[in-house]
Amino acid sequence: MKHRLAALALLCPVVLAHAEDSKVYEHVFANGLKLLVKEDHRSPVVVSQVWYKVGSSYEPGGITGISHMLEHMMFKGTEKYPAGEFSRIIAENGGSENAFTGQDYTAYFQTLEKSRLEISFKLESDRMRNLNLKAEELKKELEVVTEERRMRTDDQPRAKVHEQFMAAAFTNSPYQNPVIGWPSDIANYQIEDLQAWYQKWYAPNNATLVVVGDVDAKQVEKLAEQYFAPLQPSTIKPVKPQAESEQRGVRRITVKAPAKLPYLMMGYKVPVLNSAKPEWEAYALEVLAGVLDGGDSARLPARLIRGKQIAVSAGAGYDLTSRLPELFLLEGTPADGKTVFDLEYALLDEVYQLKNELIGKDELQRIKAQVLASSVYQKDSNFYQAMQLGTLETVGLGWQRADEYVAKINQVTAEQVREVARKYLIEDTLTVAYLDPQPITEAAKPKKLTGVHHAF
Amino acid sequence: MRFNLIGLLLLAFSQLAWPAAKIEHWQTAQGSRVYYVRTAGLPMVDVRVVFDAGSARDGSQFGVAALTSALLDSGAGDWSADDIAQRFESVGAQYSAGVSEDMAWLSIRSLTEKPLLEKALATFETVLSRPAFREDDFQREKARTLAGLKHREESPGELASIAFGKALYGEHPYAHPETGIVQTVAGFSADDLKTFYQTYYVAANAIVVIVGDVSREQAEQTANQVLGKLPVGSKPADIPPVTMPSQASTQHIEFPSTQTHVLVGLPGTYRKDPDYFALYVGNHILGGGSMVSRLFEEVREKRGLAYGAYSVFAPLYRQGPFMMSLQTRNDQTEQALGVLRKTFADFLAQGPTEQELTAAKRNITGGFAMRFDTNSKLSDYVAMIGFYQQPLDYLDTFQTNVEAVTIEQIKDAFKRRVKPELLQTVTVGQKS
Numbered sequence: 001m002k003h004r005l006a007a008l009a010l011l012c013p014v015v016l017a018h019a020e021d022s023k024v025y026e027h028v029f030a031n032g033l034k035l036l037v038k039e040d041h042r043s044p045v046v047v048s049q050v051w052y053k054v055g056s057s058y059e060p061g062g063i064t065g066i067s068h069m070l071e072h073m074m075f076k077g078t079e080k081y082p083a084g085e086f087s088r089i090i091a092e093n094g095g096s097e098n099a100f101t102g103q104d105y106t107a108y109f110q111t112l113e114k115s116r117l118e119i120s121f122k123l124e125s126d127r128m129r130n131l132n133l134k135a136e137e138l139k140k141e142l143e144v145v146t147e148e149r150r151m152r153t154d155d156q157p158r159a160k161v162h163e164q165f166m167a168a169a170f171t172n173s174p175y176q177n178p179v180i181g182w183p184s185d186i187a188n189y190q191i192e193d194l195q196a197w198y199q200k201w202y203a204p205n206n207a208t209l210v211v212v213g214d215v216d217a218k219q220v221e222k223l224a225e226q227y228f229a230p231l232q233p234s235t236i237k238p239v240k241p242q243a244e245s246e247q248r249g250v251r252r253i254t255v256k257a258p259a260k261l262p263y264l265m266m267g268y269k270v271p272v273l274n275s276a277k278p279e280w281e282a283y284a285l286e287v288l289a290g291v292l293d294g295g296d297s298a299r300l301p302a303r304l305i306r307g308k309q310i311a312v313s314a315g316a317g318y319d320l321t322s323r324l325p326e327l328f329l330l331e332g333t334p335a336d337g338k339t340v341f342d343l344e345y346a347l348l349d350e351v352y353q354l355k356n357e358l359i360g361k362d363e364l365q366r367i368k369a370q371v372l373a374s375s376v377y378q379k380d381s382n383f384y385q386a387m388q389l390g391t392l393e394t395v396g397l398g399w400q401r402a403d404e405y406v407a408k409i410n411q412v413t414a415e416q417v418r419e420v421a422r423k424y425l426i427e428d429t430l431t432v433a434y435l436d437p438q439p440i441t442e443a444a445k446p447k448k449l450t451g452v453h454h455a456f
Numbered sequence: 457m458r459f460n461l462i463g464l465l466l467l468a469f470s471q472l473a474w475p476a477a478k479i480e481h482w483q484t485a486q487g488s489r490v491y492y493v494r495t496a497g498l499p500m501v502d503v504r505v506v507f508d509a510g511s512a513r514d515g516s517q518f519g520v521a522a523l524t525s526a527l528l529d530s531g532a533g534d535w536s537a538d539d540i541a542q543r544f545e546s547v548g549a550q551y552s553a554g555v556s557e558d559m560a561w562l563s564i565r566s567l568t569e570k571p572l573l574e575k576a577l578a579t580f581e582t583v584l585s586r587p588a589f590r591e592d593d594f595q596r597e598k599a600r601t602l603a604g605l606k607h608r609e610e611s612p613g614e615l616a617s618i619a620f621g622k623a624l625y626g627e628h629p630y631a632h633p634e635t636g637i638v639q640t641v642a643g644f645s646a647d648d649l650k651t652f653y654q655t656y657y658v659a660a661n662a663i664v665v666i667v668g669d670v671s672r673e674q675a676e677q678t679a680n681q682v683l684g685k686l687p688v689g690s691k692p693a694d695i696p697p698v699t700m701p702s703q704a705s706t707q708h709i710e711f712p713s714t715q716t717h718v719l720v721g722l723p724g725t726y727r728k729d730p731d732y733f734a735l736y737v738g739n740h741i742l743g744g745g746s747m748v749s750r751l752f753e754e755v756r757e758k759r760g761l762a763y764g765a766y767s768v769f770a771p772l773y774r775q776g777p778f779m780m781s782l783q784t785r786n787d788q789t790e791q792a793l794g795v796l797r798k799t800f801a802d803f804l805a806q807g808p809t810e811q812e813l814t815a816a817k818r819n820i821t822g823g824f825a826m827r828f829d830t831n832s833k834l835s836d837y838v839a840m841i842g843f844y845q846q847p848l849d850y851l852d853t854f855q856t857n858v859e860a861v862t863i864e865q866i867k868d869a870f871k872r873r874v875k876p877e878l879l880q881t882v883t884v885g886q887k888s
Binding site: 042043044045075083084087088091092093094095096097098111112113116139140141142143144145146147148150151154155156157258259260261294295296297301302305306309312313333335336362365366369370372373374376377379380381382440441 | 495497498499500529537538541542544545546547548549550551565566567596599600602603604606607609610611612710711712713714715745746747748753756757758759760761762763764783784785815818819820821822823824825826829830831832
């Protein structure tokens with residue numbers, strides 16, 4: 001019964017049309033800036049994103065995290081719009097804005113009512129070339145970033161495990177460094193470092209402008225022409241490949257931190273779309289992640305959380321759109337009375353089965369039905385659609401990959417899933433990290449100073 | 457990859473439904489209220505059933521509402537948890553359930569293609585009306601909840617939030633965390649959950665929200681189908697009024713973290729509060745605007761004391777919390793707290809400037825379309841409107857209500873409602 005239904009989903013022309021229908025308008029200006037527009041007229045709003053091909057994986061030692069630091073400094077003003085003006089203008093126009101930095105990109109976005117797109121272009125084009133970097137602003141913002149690091153990593157046991165885990169797993173790939181940077185590097189940025197990084201990477205020929213919403217693509221092009229086309233391009237030197245040297249043998253680390261629960265993280269070195277030869281290996285790994293963790297009926301929840309009850313949480317993760325080869329991740333929290341080693345053994349047993357038995361037809365069909373449905377659900381969000389185009393373009397895959405995704409997943413066979421498991425989920429490229437919980441000093445009864453009135 | 461994205465303060469954008477959503481409303485034969493919005497363009501639908509069965513209904517069993525909700529898809533009718541998950545996922549449907557202080561909800565997102573939607577809804581209906589609460593499933597989910605409660609104790613932010621709830625609400629049902637506490641959850645039996653379910657998961661206590669590309673007729677059928685097998689039952693008594701703390705308090709919890717989490721506030725506003733818009737717009741200026749507000753400016757932009765510095769009113773059926781918050785390096789706690797208090801005191805004394813008020817109104821009304829530009833966000837709004845029985849034209853009058861707010865109203869509302877001599881302060885971190 002369920003096979004028939006899933007197959008039906010795959011054949012239904014209405015659903016398929018929505019899954020594939022992306023109609024992206026592309027234009028490359030003479031200065032090298034690439035514009036991507038996707039019209040979506042369901043609501044009178046627009047999202048505009050500027051993506052730069054730079055992120056933590058471009059950073060040399062000593063200045064790790066500088067892409068993220070620069071992202072913060074991008075809000076500190078130009079000659080034309082001094083510090084605070086950018087955010088004030090966007091806010092006054094009803095806009096929402098922010099920015100994010102990843103391993104492979106730095107991106108800035110605004111979401112606005114559709115008639116106000118020009119405001120975003122005016123401001124973003126200005127700060128693409130005219131950022132006014134000041135030492136005194138860096139001094140303050142550096143404190144903000146340090147607080148951000150404390151909040152996101154230093155005071156979060158599992159984030160600390162992840163940071164150490166990546167550093168252990170990668171020998172020389174820049175993925176060994178945290179996006180936010182190592183504390184000593186953050187503490188020692190100089191304004192000249194920021195200036196140099198800005199000069200090196202922030203130029204129209206290293207950027208993609210993505211616009212999704214209730215707009216007319218031709219008019220967006222005209223508007224972009226007006227604001228972005230006059231910007232001068234730079235000479236962008238290609239980033240060094242820093243290909244990860246081969247790992248020969250399992251790596252194990254322990255991280256101690258004040259915590260209440262143990263935690264386990266495991267990762268195998270795997271190719272991504274950018275590096276997979278043949279390409280289907282990346283899609284097969286994506287399906288493999290779905291077999292383990294693509295919903296509540298997947299193997300990890302069904303077998304480890306419910307069946308054997310060896311874990312209270314368990315997950316698998318793989319990002320096929322990374323710029324460089326990645327890790328296929330497995331992680332989890334052991335159930336009460338079980339250890340990280342019990343959980344590791346159980347996860348390895350799942351890997352063993354993937355290598356030795358073909359996955360079921362129903363599992364494969366379920367994943368394909370989910371991927372198809374998700375491709376429709378994702379269109380509920382302009383922001384998500386823009387993210388997808390921006391990511392694919394920025395890591396060098398090209399936005400067209402978004403359209404191929406459903407079809408490529410559909411072509412994956414059970415044999416291919418077994419083949420990538422056999423080829424890549426091998427002990428020699430495995431890294432394992434254990435969180436060893438340290439006691440959290442029991443707070444002496446909270447000190448309550450009742451009735452203390454503060455001078456306001 | 458979830459660990460690699462940093463720098464996002466907020467992530468909430470996209471599309472759908474304009475001009476302001478046309479909400480259709482009716483009642484089922486058993487007395488459940490139905491709210492339906494047709495959105496065309498994508499072959500998908502969101503169906504959400506909401507009960508007045510949130511953590512405020514826990515009584516002395518803190519966490520029973522949350523665990524009841526978590527158990528629903530662990531076994532229903534003749535199906536096991538595996539069967540249920542497979543039935544949903546084989547048709548690409550996404551099920552979720554959860555609780556807040558006031559609400560317990562179950563929702564399903566599905567494609568509208570008939571056989572797919574039918575299978576998703578049949579499964580949803582069974583989960584909703586015939587949950588089994590089998591002993592082994594119960595024991596497993598209870599153990600997972602207990603692990604979650606332990607995990608919470610690793611986080612200074614979570615500990616601060618728990619202490620803050622207790623400081624604000626004392627013995628009121630809003631005082632305890634929604635997931636409960638170890639001491640209560642450890643003592644639950646499956647029968648406790650069954651009793652809770654039988655009392656609160658009834659038609660008279662339910663609303664249904666349907667948003668998507670389905671006709672009115674389909675929506676009526678869907679509402680009847682998902683609720684049809686529930687007994688009528690009755691509505692629970694009103695949640696008791698909130699008593700304000702009698703005096704200010706400050707408490708510190710020692711924790712081995714590099715930052716101290718600071719929370720300052722009081723019980724604030726409620727959904728039908730006549731002061732709601734004055735407090736909402738005023739707070740936008742004080743600390744609600746994400747990157748433009750007084751707290752953000754004073755704490756982060758001028759002094760670099762924190763990554764985040766915000767204030768929020770979370771309106772509930774009764775007064776939900778008003779909370780000002782920041783996190784800062786342990787040895788800066790007093791300094792940051794001083795800046796927060798001074799910023800608040802200045803705002804209370806002088807109110808916003810004309811310029812600030814205009815800017816805030818422009819931000820709120822200019823961004824109005826983005827509040828419900830996806831089916832997801834629209835479903836949230838419609839559920840709020842339906843559950844709290846707001847006028848159906850809530851979204852249509854929203855901008856007018858914001859525009860009408862004056863400086864005097866803001867000053868007056870803050871003075872009456874956020875009395876500094878009653879503020880509750882919680883800090884969690886290492887005293888230097």
